[in-house]
Amino acid sequence: MIRSNPEELIRKSIAKFVDNELIPSAQEIDEKGEFPMEMFQKIGKMGVFGIRYPKNKGGAGGNTTLYCIICEELARGLMSVAAITAMQCLMGTNFLFHFGTKEMHEKYFLPAMRGEKISCFCLTEPEAGSDLGNVSTLAKKTDKGFVVNGMKTWVTNGPVADFYTVLCQTDPAKKLRGLNFFFFPKDTPGLSASKAFDLLGTRTTQISELAFNEVHIPHEYMLGQEGQGLNNLLSILSEIRTMTAALAIGLQRAALDDSIRYAHERAQFGRTISKYQLIQAKIANMAVNLEASKLLTYKATRMIDNKEECLKEASIAKYFATESACKAGDEVTRIFGAYGYSMEYSAQRYYRDNRFLLYGGGTHEILQPNIARWVGL
Amino acid sequence: MRIIVLVKQVPDTTEVKLDPKTGNLIREGIESIINPDDRHALEAAISLKEKTGGKIIALSMGPPQAVDALSEAIGMGVDEGILLTDRAFAGADTWATSFTLGKAVEKIGGFDLILCGRQAIDGDTAQIGPQVADYLKIPQVTYVFEIEAVRKKSILVKRRMEDGYERIQCELPALLTVIGELNTPRYAMVGGLIDACREKAPIKLWNAADIGVQTCDVGLEGSLTHVIRTFAPKSQRQGEMIEGDAEAAAKSLIGKLKENSLI
Ligand SMILES: Cc1cc2nc3c(=O)[nH]c(=O)nc-3n(C[C@H](O)[C@H](O)[C@H](O)COP(=O)(O)OP(=O)(O)OC[C@H]3O[C@@H](n4cnc5c(N)ncnc54)[C@H](O)[C@@H]3O)c2cc1C
Numbered sequence: 001m002i003r004s005n006p007e008e009l010i011r012k013s014i015a016k017f018v019d020n021e022l023i024p025s026a027q028e029i030d031e032k033g034e035f036p037m038e039m040f041q042k043i044g045k046m047g048v049f050g051i052r053y054p055k056n057k058g059g060a061g062g063n064t065t066l067y068c069i070i071c072e073e074l075a076r077g078l079m080s081v082a083a084i085t086a087m088q089c090l091m092g093t094n095f096l097f098h099f100g101t102k103e104m105h106e107k108y109f110l111p112a113m114r115g116e117k118i119s120c121f122c123l124t125e126p127e128a129g130s131d132l133g134n135v136s137t138l139a140k141k142t143d144k145g146f147v148v149n150g151m152k153t154w155v156t157n158g159p160v161a162d163f164y165t166v167l168c169q170t171d172p173a174k175k176l177r178g179l180n181f182f183f184f185p186k187d188t189p190g191l192s193a194s195k196a197f198d199l200l201g202t203r204t205t206q207i208s209e210l211a212f213n214e215v216h217i218p219h220e221y222m223l224g225q226e227g228q229g230l231n232n233l234l235s236i237l238s239e240i241r242t243m244t245a246a247l248a249i250g251l252q253r254a255a256l257d258d259s260i261r262y263a264h265e266r267a268q269f270g271r272t273i274s275k276y277q278l279i280q281a282k283i284a285n286m287a288v289n290l291e292a293s294k295l296l297t298y299k300a301t302r303m304i305d306n307k308e309e310c311l312k313e314a315s316i317a318k319y320f321a322t323e324s325a326c327k328a329g330d331e332v333t334r335i336f337g338a339y340g341y342s343m344e345y346s347a348q349r350y351y352r353d354n355r356f357l358l359y360g361g362g363t364h365e366i367l368q369p370n371i372a373r374w375v376g377l
Numbered sequence: 378m379r380i381i382v383l384v385k386q387v388p389d390t391t392e393v394k395l396d397p398k399t400g401n402l403i404r405e406g407i408e409s410i411i412n413p414d415d416r417h418a419l420e421a422a423i424s425l426k427e428k429t430g431g432k433i434i435a436l437s438m439g440p441p442q443a444v445d446a447l448s449e450a451i452g453m454g455v456d457e458g459i460l461l462t463d464r465a466f467a468g469a470d471t472w473a474t475s476f477t478l479g480k481a482v483e484k485i486g487g488f489d490l491i492l493c494g495r496q497a498i499d500g501d502t503a504q505i506g507p508q509v510a511d512y513l514k515i516p517q518v519t520y521v522f523e524i525e526a527v528r529k530k531s532i533l534v535k536r537r538m539e540d541g542y543e544r545i546q547c548e549l550p551a552l553l554t555v556i557g558e559l560n561t562p563r564y565a566m567v568g569g570l571i572d573a574c575r576e577k578a579p580i581k582l583w584n585a586a587d588i589g590v591q592t593c594d595v596g597l598e599g600s601l602t603h604v605i606r607t608f609a610p611k612s613q614r615q616g617e618m619i620e621g622d623a624e625a626a627a628k629s630l631i632g633k634l635k636e637n638s639l640i
């Protein structure tokens with residue numbers, strides 16, 4: 001039996017898309033700063049958004065390894081496009097997929113898989129960032145359903161999303177056990193998004209606040225069993241962290257590729273700068289970090305695919321790959337000399353976009369103590 | 378409508394490098410891709426199927442790893458892939474390749490249209506399409522850049538010429554070779570790619586016996602031409618700057634052109 005290897009095949013196919021479609025327009029998309037609708041739809045057309053979901057339920061029948069390969073390749077082209085893809089495949093649609101009604105599946109999930117509807121995921125609040133126990137958007141149970149009041153912030157896709165998955169508190173006395181996810185269609189009365197934030201990096205991601213003012217929703221909009229919100233979040237936390245690591249790999253590759261190309265082209269003192277050991281050291285370190293990031297990340301994806309518990313491995317991968325991406329973004333702007341400081345070249349974008357990876361899925365100040373604890377502190 | 382698309386896997390380079398010692402293609406480190414013109418043939422087949430229904434079979438001859446080209450074709454929307462793979466097929470020239478592909482097409486049978494790319498970027502001969510049509514004794518139109526209409530028994534296409542185009546109506550079954558102008562190939566669906574890798578994927582492997590050919594009629598043995606040597610021509614162009622004021626420079630230039638019998 002001779003068959004192709006799906007990982008190689010999908011990597012090659014997405015890489016071709018990135019090289020031919022995404023990279024040539026990355027600069028323009030980034031400068032425009034608008035939601036990259038055309039790119040989003042093109043990615044939807046390739047069936048990418050369903051990569052984690054089974055074929056018989058509207059997905060592509062892939063797994064987390066394939067998902068991360070796609071995230072990595074797209075991030076090599078443009079982080080913001082990779083980020084909204086990552087959102088659409090995982091956080092934005094996961095609970096709708098698992099807990100939504102048949103009608104929600106038809107009306108929202110399937111169109112989202114085709115790139116016709118945009119999703120988002122709302123955890124963070126003004127007073128609840130790393131400390132999600134402090135989530136205070138209140139969903140009060142009534143006879144007809146729930147009445148929701150509160151405020152979310154840092155909502156990726158907030159201003160453009162067609163539906164929202166929102167973490168709410170149903171009973172403050174229960175603390176973490178009172179957290180639950182809810183589904184909201186865009187036009188629900190009482191729900192409003194702010195203007196998009198002005199950002200340092202990933203400038204096309206539309207991020208906003210989301211205000212809930214006496215928002216009435218039916219019972220079936222609670223996603224999952226009551227009291228299971230935290231557990232449901234934990235069920236995808238390893239995958240979120242691993243995906244972030246994959247995005248970080250993509251950025252490292254882009255920075256390394258550009259560095260190598262520029263070092264070969266640029267001559268000073270009669271030789272290309274590739275001949276200088278200090279430049280070689282930078283490139284060697286970038287390559288080493290990249291290789292290690294890959295090993296950590298794809299170790300975690302395989303554990304997820306094998307249904308093994310791997311929060312430790314995922315956290316280590318996210319932490320290391322992201323720190324490596326931050327270093328790569330720094331080094332590429334040094335290797336480029338003054339041109340690394342110019343908006344004309346991509347180097348500056350890697351330097352800005354790498355910051356995106358630092359916050360979501362757990363800041364490193366949160367991850368480090370956890371990793372220390374897992375190894376015995 | 379039943380369509381067969383001929384697909385070749387080629388090394389991904391427009392600048393094919395040759396080993397200066399052996400004269401062979403250097404394939405190491407170069408990724409394999411579907412030949413670019415063939416991608417347009419696939420797109421044409423898939424969009425025809427979307428309009429008229431039917432079935433598309435992608436047919437390729439190559440080593441086992443050429444299955445990737447068929448998997449990608451399935452990801453794009455082709456229904457079935459057939460890989461002609463056998464040690465005996467190795468080293469085939471265009472004659473032996475066309476014969477082998479023709480035999481496989483006969484075995485598939487019952488087709489309305491064969492689509493192929495104009496030429497492959499590794500060999501650049503543009504002979505396979507015409508030779509397969511000739512073997513099968515069906516009409517052929519080459520350099521197709523527009524498919525205007527598909528009718529029950531005929532097809533109306535435009536064929537690119539150096540100084541314009543020809544509009545040709547042709548009876549079916551027929552073979553078309555297409556050029557890049559025809560369409561923009563789609564990217565594969567990731568779900569289709571995954572399915573193409575499964576054990577039960579609709580991909581068949583046929584060897585010499587499967588298509589009923591003698592090994593002496595295919596591959597190197599069945600080839601009518603033999604490559605004696607392959608080499609990259611030395612690039613010998615050299616520029617020369619003519620110094621001085623315009624008048625003197627022009628005079629000097631004319632002198633040099635005359636000297637070389639160029640004017
Ligand atoms: C580009 C971008 C997109 C985002 N998209 C989304 C989204 O779609 N949905 C969503 O819900 N959120 C989103 N966020 C928000 C993100 O999840 C939060 O930024 C993250 O949870 C951290 O919270 P915070 O920013 O409030 O930082 P804080 O929690 O206030 O942290 C501030 C600083 O204190 C440190 N710190 C906090 N607690 C501790 C501790 N116990 N020990 C040591 N140090 C600590 C942090 O590491 C950090 O350095 C996004 C953020 C960004 C930047």
Ligand SMILES: Cc1cc2nc3c(=O)[nH]c(=O)nc-3n(C[C@H](O)[C@H](O)[C@H](O)COP(=O)(O)OP(=O)(O)OC[C@H]3O[C@@H](n4cnc5c(N)ncnc54)[C@H](O)[C@@H]3O)c2cc1C
Nearest residue numbers: 266267268269273276277278279334335336337338339341
């Ligand atoms: C904001 C800004 C303002 C500026 N203003 C001025 C100005 O007013 N006037 C002016 O004249 N210039 C100005 N410059 C240019 C600045 O002086 C140059 O950027 C600087 O001299 C470095 O040159 P380069 O950018 O061409 O980098 P390059 O010299 O090309 O260096 C590229 C990379 O190679 C490394 N490299 C080069 N040679 C070696 C070596 N021998 N060994 C090891 N590594 C090496 C460098 O460290 C760098 O990492 C400005 C630059 C910036 C960013």
